[in-house]
Amino acid sequence: MRVWYNRTFSSVYTAIKLIRQADTEGRFTIVHSNPSRHAPAARLAHEFHTEPTGLDREAYLDWCLAFCRKHAIDIFVPGREATALAGEHARFADIGTRVLSAATGSTLQLLHDKARFYADTELPEAPVAEFRRFENLAEFDAAYAELRARHPKLCVKPSHSIYGLGFAIVDEERSSAALLLAGVEYHIGRDDLRRGLGELGQFRTMLLMEYLDGPEYSVDCVGDEGRLVSAVVRRKPPQAGSGQLIDMRQDILDATERLTRRHRLNGVFNVQFREGGGRPRLLEINPRMSGGIGMACVAGPNLPWIALRGFADGYGQVQVAPVRNGIRVAELAEAMELG
Template identity: 45%
Template structure:
């Protein structure tokens, strides 16, 4: 089977590695495309090609269909334009190509905006943190005043963000120079944030939220159209250098199962949780393999292979997961491959 992964995050190499470990040699061919000639994902692919940099939307969709036809693709696993492509499976089905979309276009769009996502989600499916979405300083002040009556510490994060970019804990005691000199990370002086809003009367949606100070879990999952096939919980140590532990939190397991069914999640995806004063809360659903995907598969569950079996409709034996295993990642120097 010829499987194509278009432009996506560099961590896709862990998916490639686990797919190769699980199938006989020659059974699959992994094709990777990217807009950068030195993309790290090229190192793990069987075939690598450059994508045009300027195409989006309909034009990119048409290019993808042409690429599938030209390179005899049988399974397309999209990263770039995943939401748009999920809306147009029929273009690929017409040429005999199966597309792996984590969810339908409406769900993928919803997951992209955490304000909409949290507002839509029923507490019966999963518990989210207490939050208020704001777009100006008056709304920010009102949100801080209201949430402060219920929570000791607050934080902010853009409604649309990846990799935790923009997340900050509101610091009501120290200024920025003190934070810099003391090496404080991921915090922002609240009064300085408010001052910055003076010059920006309206801004993109910002979430003001309760701060969850407990441990964090990253759950790597394989699913089949709402059926959870396998999930591996990684509980992150709160101590620097402490690694992560393969965990089996029953409450998290229940939320992952319900979320998978509720959004009919499919293929490989990641769900993150964090514990606060009032219990474990859902942070986000990432419709893609996580950066720690390779660590999850050290548990004994080859999630990439399980997802592929789900796509092909093959039965599989549930893996024995090594709970309590402590894992980490180390950097390995490599010479980069560059396409000309």
């Protein structure tokens, strides 16, 4: 069975490695594509092909269809243009290719828009932080006055973002220059922020939120059209260098199961929580493999393999290893020659 992972995040390297380790019968031929022939995953895939650059969305979808037809792809696990491809399953089915999408196209659009996603979410086990959206300085000032009256510390982030890009805690005492010189990361001076927002005039949707100061939890999951098949909860320490703890908190698992069912999540995905006020609070759903997927799999379940084998043959054919709760895990850098 031929499986194609197109251009995606760097975690695809770990996923292919884990799948090949588990596939002792050699049933799956892993195909990977990337614009760069030096992509690390190219060394692990059975076949590697170069992707074109500069294509618009429709042209790229057509290229994907032609690629699947030419290379006899049985299962396509999209990374690049995953949202658009989620709405094209029928076109691929016509040429004999099944597409493993994390959710429907409309659901993926919702998950990528945090303002809409937060407003849509009702999660008693882990409610989202109180937030307000703003697109100009006046809206920021009104939101700040309202939320600051209830919360001692606030933060900002874009409604559309990955990897936490654009996130910053608002500091009312120090300037951005003072924070920079002090080596304080992910903070911004309030006055500097206001001045910059005023200079921009109107801008893309941003969120002002209560800041949650507790530990962060990352849950790596496999879903089967809304059924949570397996989940591994990692608790991230406040300081780097001490690894992460596998902490299978029942309240976080319950919240994750509800989200999986509500959004009919499928394949490998990740849910992020952070503790605030003594309970977990939802941060986001990442409809893709997380960068820490390898650490989660050290705890027992081989999540990329479970997702692929379950999608190919049905989850009744897959054995899911128990999670070794309480162990500490870490990820180490590995040097290699790319050729």
